[in-house]
Amino acid sequence: TDLNALDETVKAFSRVDLTGCIITKLDEASAIGAPMSAAIRHHLPVAYVGVGQRVPEDLQPARAHRLISRALNSGAGTQKAEELEPDVLAAKLRGARAAFTTG
Incomplete structure (x- = not known):
């Protein structure tokens, strides 16, 4: 996902008091620059990472x-x-x- 799409997602959820984010698909992604940049830009700590298809089993603390x-x-x-x-x-x-x- 590109950074612009991630920025739009954060804006769409701006009415909710976001306290963190989850970066998913680490088992498939070759790069995590866009999600990391979006988290930094919007001051959202990365709370969990997804490393597989099973939720919640494949969610791990960041x-x-x-x-x-x-x-x-x-x-x-x-x-x-x-x-x-x-x-x-x-x-x-x-x-x-x-x-x-x-x-």
């Missing part, structure tokens, strides 16, 4: 290190974010350049 790893598409020969301690990951991210659009 883990920042896994989402970051997926968004950055860790390649062969690089240390995966999920293998890092949270404080080490935070330090690495503080020194990195981000390309997220927030407004």
Whole structure:
């Protein structure tokens, strides 16, 4: 789904007090840039991720290190974010350049 479609979805639900979002189809998607950008743009924390077709069995709590790893598409020969301690990951991210659009 492209970012414009996600923005329209958020606008359609603007009368509801949205407190978070769920990113689904992580088992099928090759990239999660648009959903992550929409969540950031609309200040919605990612609460859960869907990794299969069965609900609620395939919904998992969102883990920042896994989402970051997926968004950055860790390649062969690089240390995966999920293998890092949270404080080490935070330090690495503080020194990195981000390309997220927030407004």
